[in-house]
Amino acid sequence: MDKMSALTMFVATAEHGNFSRAAEVLGNTPSALTKAVAQLEEELGSRLFDRTTRRMALTEAGRIYLEGARQALLQLQLASEGVEQLKHELRGELRIIAPPSFAPAFLNQVCCRFLNEHPQVNLEVDLSDNYDDPVDGSYDLALRDGPIDLPGVIAQPLVENRVQLCASPAYLARKGSDVSLDNYHQHDWLIFRHPLLNRHFWWVKQGERRLRMTQPTPRIASDNYDFLLACLLDGQGLQFLPQWSAAPYLARGELVELMPEYWREPSAFGPWIYVLYQAHRRNTRKVKVFIDFLKAHWQAA
Template sequence: MDKLGALNMFVATAEHGSFSRAAEQLGKTPSALTKAVSHLEAELGSRLFERSTRRTVLTEAGKLYLETARQVLQRLHEVSEEIGQLQHGLHGNLRITAPLAYGRAFLDEVCAGFLAHYPQIKLRVDLNDSFVDLVESGYDLALREGRSDMPGLIARVVGQNRIALCVSPAYLARQPLPLGPETINEHDWLMYQHPALDRGIWWVERDGQRIGLPHPRVPRLESDNYDLLLAAALAGGGVLHTPLWSAAPYLADGRLVQVMADYQIDPDAFGPHILAVYPSYRRATGKVVAFIDYLQAFLRDNRIA
């Protein structure tokens, strides 16, 4: 029996939880899938599924085998694609996940430029602030802030995650009181809510001295949507604690002004870097490397991060 075909049928059955549903998806008969899985079980000397009239469930051996089978099929697909790219240039599909705020800040321009540069590549970009498991989700690449020490992942630094305090000229006209450690609670603050963020203290450094500052007691506006807070800052609503990669274009055209610029502000739980992350078992294919290189060059050349 075709071993690769049997592996594909096994993986489809595991993912659908049913021989009949997997057969329908593959365009084969349920008996063909049953025969393929039985052949694998006989070869391994172990059952891969517990079968009943109501459900088909992986055994412990089946769960172990599924992980490797997926990797084998994925790697063969990647190798086939890479061989094709040696002859015809970079092509195929590239799936990326990234935080929502990256889209407006720089990823929209990056994707447009990348597609123009590589006309045979098709992108799917999902913007989501929730944590995405790359191994389970099937994404080729994730863009993240901070650090990545999770097993099974490779992370490459593509930019810096430097923090600034920014306000609009309209806010400065309305509230001319200088912002400093002693006047934090005299200003209107626009605060981003995130489970990873410490809501007690944020840290700054000046002239070699590290200082812990309390968060504002009563922010003027709080939200878990960063774009909403950025819009409020541009409209003069208050002080925004923001990554420079987001504020850079508005600082350049004068719509935002940096305050407390002589202080170096810690990046908090999000960490000091913008990272491109991909599963270690998927060797970085040509299209993944090309996108990472393009993104890194864009951030560097535009002095965004």
């Protein structure tokens, strides 16, 4: 039996807890898996499982070997994909995670263009504000504008995360366009709530001058960015928006920028949107091509 087949059977046995369930998943026989594990144990000179009539569990050596076996199989899969993609057009699945607000702003367009040019690729796109671990074994790449100090993860800056104050023409017709640091409390405000954001004040900059703005009582507060954006477009108040989100609405005249001499600091979200991926995926052609599509979108914007 070849080594990779034996490793595959060992990993499946460890993950499913016994030979019978692992054999069923692999479409093999329990005796074949038993033989594969015995072969590995003989080569290593160590038991990989403690077995009783009622249960089996990994030994300390088994736990160490399991991690190495998983990495070996992953690297072989990535290498095979890379060679295959050199010979043929892109194919397979690309798994992406991003905040929900990125979809209407730019991710919808990028994904559709990518699919049109690479019809053999399937996309799995999860839109989530989960900031715990955006790039784990479940995803090929992630987009985010929050903290990026993640071990073993490559972070490429994609687009600047500048923040500007906006309102709709309907709101300005009703409330007036006179908005300043002296009277902003008199206006209706739409405020995005997030655990990373301060609820009491904002920092804004005018050139080199840095000013602290006390947050007004919001007319509408929400933890859903798209909900607030819909309310903003409907004329319900003022809102600070990142430039990447506001740009198409400003271009179409659906929003107007206010106090353009001031820029709100991005605070905990940081000054850039980043594309992130694990180091072992740096040479995966699907990942590299999709990142090129993202960059091309912003270069053309």
